[in-house]
Amino acid sequence: MKTIVYNGPLDSRYGAVHVALGNFDGVHLGHQKLITEMVKKARASQGTAVVATFHPHPLRLIRPEAAPKLITPMEVKAGLLGRLGVDIVLTLPFNPDLAKLSPEEFVQQVLHQDLRAESVLVGFNYSFGRGGKGTPELLWELGHRLGVRVRVIDAVTIAGEPVSSTAVRAALEKGDMERAADLLGYTPILRGPVVPGDQRGRNIGFRTANIELPPEQYLPARGVYAAWARSASLPEGVLAVVNIGVKPTFGMGLAETVEAHLIDFEGDLYGQTLTLHLLQRMRPEMRFQNPEQLVEQIHTDLQDTRHFFHAQREHIFPNRIIEI
Numbered sequence: 001m002k003t004i005v006y007n008g009p010l011d012s013r014y015g016a017v018h019v020a021l022g023n024f025d026g027v028h029l030g031h032q033k034l035i036t037e038m039v040k041k042a043r044a045s046q047g048t049a050v051v052a053t054f055h056p057h058p059l060r061l062i063r064p065e066a067a068p069k070l071i072t073p074m075e076v077k078a079g080l081l082g083r084l085g086v087d088i089v090l091t092l093p094f095n096p097d098l099a100k101l102s103p104e105e106f107v108q109q110v111l112h113q114d115l116r117a118e119s120v121l122v123g124f125n126y127s128f129g130r131g132g133k134g135t136p137e138l139l140w141e142l143g144h145r146l147g148v149r150v151r152v153i154d155a156v157t158i159a160g161e162p163v164s165s166t167a168v169r170a171a172l173e174k175g176d177m178e179r180a181a182d183l184l185g186y187t188p189i190l191r192g193p194v195v196p197g198d199q200r201g202r203n204i205g206f207r208t209a210n211i212e213l214p215p216e217q218y219l220p221a222r223g224v225y226a227a228w229a230r231s232a233s234l235p236e237g238v239l240a241v242v243n244i245g246v247k248p249t250f251g252m253g254l255a256e257t258v259e260a261h262l263i264d265f266e267g268d269l270y271g272q273t274l275t276l277h278l279l280q281r282m283r284p285e286m287r288f289q290n291p292e293q294l295v296e297q298i299h300t301d302l303q304d305t306r307h308f309f310h311a312q313r314e315h316i317f318p319n320r321i322i323e324i
């Protein structure tokens with residue numbers, strides 16, 4: 001899969017182009033349905049499966065304080081899309097030229113003229129064009145005039161509730177990984193390079209790999225999580241216990257970090273990319289009277305995590321953890 005920044009006509013060697021248009025944060029079950037359908041069309045016409053997405057999110061430029069944090073920043077999103085069979089992620093830079101296009105101009109210039117889209121798929125609530133004024137109905141109408149087939153996909157529901165990025169964020173905020181996984185179709189993922197922390201881990205007897213995340217990453221509730229950890233040197237993965245939080249035992253106002261202690265593992269992880277699949281929140285983060293009490297609790301966390309994993313293993317593998 002390739003990532004291309006849109007800056008004019010798409011190369012003609014891509015043949016018939018089929019486009020899924022949207023932001024797709026989380027690549028949840030609803031997104032997966034839409035994208036899978038687009039990929040099927042592309043395969044059937046021996047064409048190219050394209051996901052076109054405004055990046056960075058337009059709100060990040062218009063009203064940064066209102067821009068949602070992302071369940072899946074670009075790198076993780078690209079991994080998920082690649083897995084679905086997408087050939088090209090086309091990022092549309094939200095520059096003044098693109099931002100000022102009316103819905104009519106957007107369909108004519110971008111979708112029809114430059115991408116030569118044969119078909120375009122969007123979700124039922126998609127908006128586009130200057131001021132976000134374009135609706136799926138208008139897209140259908142404009143496409144129809146130009147010979148671009150437009151298909152609008154309804155919300156996927158679980159037990160009557162629509163699957164949405166907002167619903168996923170709400171589950172993450174509550175620390176409900178099971179619910180988030182139901183909506184996403186996979187266990188929530190955090191991925192980033194291992195960076196040095198405060199080197200306290202080695203002193204308290206539990207080394208923790210600190211991962212650096214993009215600033216726009218949406219983080220689940222603070223607390224301790226059971227996780228499956230993978231890296232290039234650990235392709236099968238190992239069980240891990242993860243702390244997301246500000247380490248109140250060691251002072252006030254520390255920055256929020258995500259750190260993983262890999263169970264029954266010893267080795268240098270600095271610089272490697274670590275992928276954490278968050279399985280379950282075990283407890284909230286707490287402030288202990290002294291480091292000894294924290295260490296005692298971490299021993300309990302490790303035991304709880306092992307028990308949880310042994311009880312749930314069949315449920316977790318192979319379906320809930322996906323390789324990206």
Ligand SMILES: Cc1cc2nc3c(=O)[nH]c(=O)nc-3n(C[C@H](O)[C@H](O)[C@H](O)COP(=O)(O)O)c2cc1C
Pocket residue numbers: 197198199200201202204206208210224241242243246247248249250259260261284285286287288294298301
């Ligand atoms: C399983 C686990 C649970 C943790 N729980 C807490 C906690 O409840 N409260 C807290 O202040 N720190 C907690 N921590 C964070 C430790 O304080 C941290 O790992 C230690 O200070 C090392 O920090 P460093 O990586 O910056 O060196 C936890 C860490 C782990 C691995």
Ligand SMILES: Nc1ncnc2c1ncn2[C@@H]1O[C@H](COP(=O)(O)OP(=O)(O)O)[C@@H](O)[C@H]1O
Pocket residue numbers: 194195196197198199200201202203206207208209210260261262263264265266267268269270
């Ligand atoms: N079981 C383990 N889990 C996590 N990291 C480990 C483990 N064993 C060794 N390491 C290494 O130790 C580092 C963390 O050491 P630590 O003393 O906690 O320092 P810091 O938090 O400052 O990086 C990790 O980044 C990794 O390279």
